[in-house]
Amino acid sequence: MDLYRMECDKFTEVLSSSDPTPGGGGASALVGAIGVALGSMVANLTVGKKKYADVEEEIKGLRTKAESLREQLLILVQKDADNFEPLAKAYGMPKDTEEEKKAKAEIMEKALKEACSVPMDIMKLCCEAIELHEGFAHKGSALAVSDAGVGVEFCKAALRGASLNVFINTKLMTDREYADKINKEAEDMLKKYTAKADEIFEYVRGCLKEK
């Protein structure tokens, strides 16, 4: 069964076990999906309301994007587990002879690159999700502004969570040029989008202060 089809309580149970998957990567994809779902909720509480008729079309466009991101992130919950398998197998390879060492190193390198690709994809989707929340927070129904704040906070946490799953893999790569390229890409996303997420969260926090 695909992991994202598991019951929520069961998922947290399997997550807490010593099984290598699901782990921090898949959990990040799920938290991202929960975050962007809150964005969709804001959209659904805005569309059809007279007060927000002016932004209705814009919010509908954001909602379509949010729904697509939610679906993509859910699929990555499972894909992260699938992509980790070759790495788990590589870790278990013998390295008693020089030949075995060489074979293991080669397969490890390939597996590390593969294990990196899903958290990188999670990061990219979370950046897009954070971007959407700017619209949800500023233009969506004021009654649901706290949900936009929670949503963007979760997308940021998923972005940062996924980044650790990138860095733990790039650290072990021997192809440092490739590793540095990925690290830089990840750092750039972190820098730009944690700042943006914090800005949106602070805007929401401001809306909830007593006048």
Next chain:
Amino acid sequence: MDLYRMECDKFTEVLSSSDPTPGGGGASALVGAIGVALGSMVANLTVGKKKYADVEEEIKGLRTKAESLREQLLILVQKDADNFEPLAKAYGMPKDTEEEKKAKAEIMEKALKEACSVPMDIMKLCCEAIELHEGFAHKGSALAVSDAGVGVEFCKAALRGASLNVFINTKLMTDREYADKINKEAEDMLKKYTAKADEIFEYVRGCLKEK
């Protein structure tokens, strides 16, 4: 069916709908449960390993606490929805006559206090969960250190997410003394435990940098 027994993909779907529950509060409880499950995972990857025999008993103690927090947080996913119902009903009360206005105001005030109590509980549990991650990150298996980092980040996001659900309710209370007391308690938790969570995350980030 209790919300935390729902399939993960279904939960995000229901969350994204215009139904008032589940909303940002219940989602925060779930993200907290996912976070603390990652802490348990680190514990489970540590216990029984020769290398970590010295800290085995300590980690077992932290694991017991983490498991209890995970269960409590899952239950709050549902409880947040249950406690929101009276408030949703109060919003719908008529206020055409002076008498109706007075009755509505009284019931609203009570419902606001009730709707506040679950996110406050979520915040308290997330603070405890963040505390546990200090041990998981510093003393748990180094192979799982990234999971401790992701776990603490999710507990922090759940803490901040739940706080918005406190503030949106305290803002509307007429009993300002009570509201200020709750706000101060929430602000104190945020200040102390976001700092602690960031410290733990940065420690993990440091472990993943190339030597």
